[in-house]
Amino acid sequence: KIIHYIPSIDRTAGGTSTYMQVLAKGLGELAEVHIITHASENPLAMENCTVHYVPEYNPFKGAWRKRVTEMMEVVKPDIVHVNCCWMPACAAVQHIAQKHGYKVVLTPHGMLEPWIIKRHYWTRKVPALLLYQKAAVRKADCIQSTAESEGDNLLKLGYNSNIKVVKLGIDADGIEMKKSWKKTRQILFLSRVHVKKGINFLIEAAAVLRSELQGYKILVAGEGDADYVAEMKRMIEDNGLQDIVQLVGGVYGDEKWRLFQTSDFFVLPTHSENFGLVIAESLASGTPVITTVGTPWHDLNDTNSGAWIEIGTQPLVETLRRFLALSDGELEAMGRNGRKLIEEKYSAHVMAKEMMEVYETLIPNLPNGY
Known part of the structure; x- marks a missing residue:
């Protein structure tokens, strides 16, 4: 019996929600899975599990702790698996579980990566580390990382050495691959x-390649903080790129898959990702990917299915120029x-x-055939 705690399974939460959806479906075939989370407007459907x-x-409010404790007493899990960091509720669920003798696995989901820790370091990260986050990482029975690179960074933190790498996966059987690689002159970014x-x-790269991108559309699909969205809109306008770069808001369900399948290639020029489920979704759709060394996707270069590049404008300019010159056949092969x-x-x-x-390494005296 496994209890997962995750702050949100809403579609707007991005990769962590999708991770929970995919894992629950597969894990629910091997164990009894329960998810504890908070209500939201558009939760993703969760199969093979019970959502609380x-x-x-x-x-x-002691009532909150009492409610979570009662759930654990009813389920009597073998493992409590906490997803995400920095939110006090995550540490609280871990504390309750360990106080009652349950083993805890913690998955940071890239939230302990160096780039993330440095962001708002003194104002947010240091207070959280001192109050609860460092203790939570140290006391977890196991830390699950989703890539070797994330595991290495977690070891360098020095808080906990029992780190297991379990790479994320997606339900590729349910994803239709595109049937045509004839160029549509559409480039896709899809993430928060x-x-x-x-x-x-x-x-910035689009501004440099303005003449080569005539007739192209770069779609920036996703939701985010209103102030930052406005900042990106101003940047597009300041560079005179309104005809090329378009902010299209959040896309979900069939529309998301349509964009993957109708784009020539997918671009995620990120500073840091512990995995990047959207990368996997694009690849499963048959659409090549350009992303950065801030992700663990060196496989793109190794398998000629995209490009894994340095972070920054100039590397992206050079790679976009190369991809714009690819033939339909070369895009299909990728x-x-x-x-x-x-x-x-x-x-x-x-x-x-x-x-x-990973769970089985923490559970003593497993019954036969478990």
């Missing part, structure tokens, strides 16, 4: 509109390589099986 909603965390994602690099990579290395079934193996 609790009120937003309030450290001054956030300073971490490097959208400014994409806009796209098919990407789909093959996902099927062989990043399937949801592999992720669920490897996660169970």
Whole structure:
């Protein structure tokens, strides 16, 4: 029996929600899975599990702790798996679980990566580390990282050495691959509109390549903080790129897959990702990917399914110029390589099986046939 706590399974939460959706579906075939989370407007559908909603965390209300404790007493889990960092509720759930003798796995989801820790370091990170976050990482029975690079960075923190790498996966069986690679002159960015994602690099690169991008559309799909969205809109206008770069807001469901399948290639010029599920989704759709060394996707270069480049405007300019010159046939070869990579290395079934193996290292006296 596994309890997962995750702050949100709303579609606007991005990769962490999708991770929970994919993992629950596969893990639910191997164990009894319960998810504790908070209510939201547009939660993703969760299969093969039971979802329990609790009120937003309030450290001054004992009723919240009592509610979570009662859930644990009813389920009697073998493992409590906490997802995400920095939010006090995550540390609170871990504290409750360990106080009652349950083993805890913590998945930071890239939230302990160097770039993230440095952001708002003195005003937000240091107070959180002193109050609860460092203790939570130290006391976790196991830390799950989603890539070797993230695991290395977690070791360098020095808080906890029991780190297991379980790479994320996606349900590729349910994703249709594009049937045509004939150029549409459409380039896609799809993720949260956030300073971490490097959208400014994409806009700056488009300004440099203005003449070569005539007739192209770069779609920036995603939701974000209103002030930052406005800042990116101003940047597009200041560079006179309104005809090329378009902010289209959040896209979900069929519309999301349509954009993947109708784009020549996908670009995520991010500063930092522990995995980047949108990269996997694009590859599964047969659409080549350009992303940065801020992600663990060196496989793109190794398998000729995209490009894994340095962070910044100039590397992106050079790579975009190269991709704009690719033929339909070359894009198809890359796209098919990407789909093959996902099927062989990043399937949801592999992720669920490897996660169970991590749990089993923490559970003593497993019954036969578990």
